[in-house]
Amino acid sequence: MGSIALDWTTFALEIVNFLVLLWLLKRFLYRPISEAIARRRAEIEQTLNEGRAAKAQAEALEKQYRGRLGDWEREKADARAQLARELEAERARRLSEVSAAVERERLRRETAAARDAEQRRREAEHSALRQGAAFAARFAGRLAAPELEARIIDLALSDLRRLSGERRDALHAAAGQTGGSSAVIGSAYPITGPQRERLEAALAEVAAAKLSYAFAVDPALVAGIRIELGAWVLAANLRDELSAFAESGNDAA
């Protein structure tokens, strides 16, 4: 049971005891705990600071990445625009090439068509000439007669005398090359004496050389004569004339 009486010794010792306890607890309890809490708070503060720094760094990185993303988007847009331009240019170039190829093909076809038309025209013309020549040959064959031949000989003689200087030189050169200077004169009908003399005289005059003559009858000539002196030939007959007529189409081409 408690004591109601105040004991001064106990009173004084209790005061000392409490002060000692206060000192001991300050020394061994409050200060260590306070320091531990302070250390932990410092640690937490440091962790928070590190977290804030990490957050700031992360935000900076995020900002940087967003910037890069923006740059990338711009680069992508630029690349797309560049690609579109290149595609457009390539399309235009290919279109141009195709157009040029089409134009070339059109020109080639037109040229080929023109050539074919020309060829057909020539063939038709040649065919017409041949038909005309054949018709004329058949018709002239029915008209062939010594009188016609005489008339042609007259024309030949007339032509001989009107030969140009250049052709006369060629005839003279041919007469020189033949050595024997033999002129072969073919005719569809036998040539009469006066006709022979006139021919020989005309040839000698034109060739300006002494010639020997050989006369032959060749009914294929239809009417007229053919004079051969070496490589020089004078055709004055219906066959050669019609052949020349028929070939004139080829010469014109």
Place this chain on the structure above:
Amino acid sequence: MLTPTFLTSAAITFFLALLAWASTRRLRLEPTPWQTALEAMYDAAQNAVQEVLPQHAARIMPFVATLWLFILVANLAGVIPGLRSPTADISTTAALAVIVFISVHAYGIRIRGLRGYLRHYVEPNPVMLPFHLISELSRTLALAVRLFGNIMSLELTALLVLLVAGFLVPVPVLMLHIVEALVQAYIFGMLALVYIGGALQAQEERTLAKEK
């Protein structure tokens, strides 16, 4: 002559000091459950003092917390068979009340200065001086007698019930003793805190006004 009351108080001091030393020997950043409990109690005491004296909590808290701890353990010592609560002795409670009385003036003079502290006795009017002086004495006396009366009466009640009703019957009274021990320790410490706070009130108000 060393009385059993003092011997018990000395034993409590030794026990608390030993427990404090053993508990704080290896404090770590990652606390053990016991360290967590200690820090929680420290924080609770710190917060309680800080609510009354925000500017001087760090200086006042060890004194008030020591009062709480000592009075609590001293009150609970009476529950242990063969021991007697030191606070059931008027010598102990008077000593504690005197310590509080001296502490109030010591903290007041230390923080406000002698003139500043003495001035509060004549505020708001010098007529109040006798009342202030009577208040100082009466509240100190009340501190000592309240604690002594409560603890002594509890022990006496438990003894009487044991004598009248027999073994184990006073157990509810002992449970009440535990609650009362807690309450009385809290009341004594809080009253000491309030008295010190009263002595520093004007200075606290000025500091807070400056901060605002």
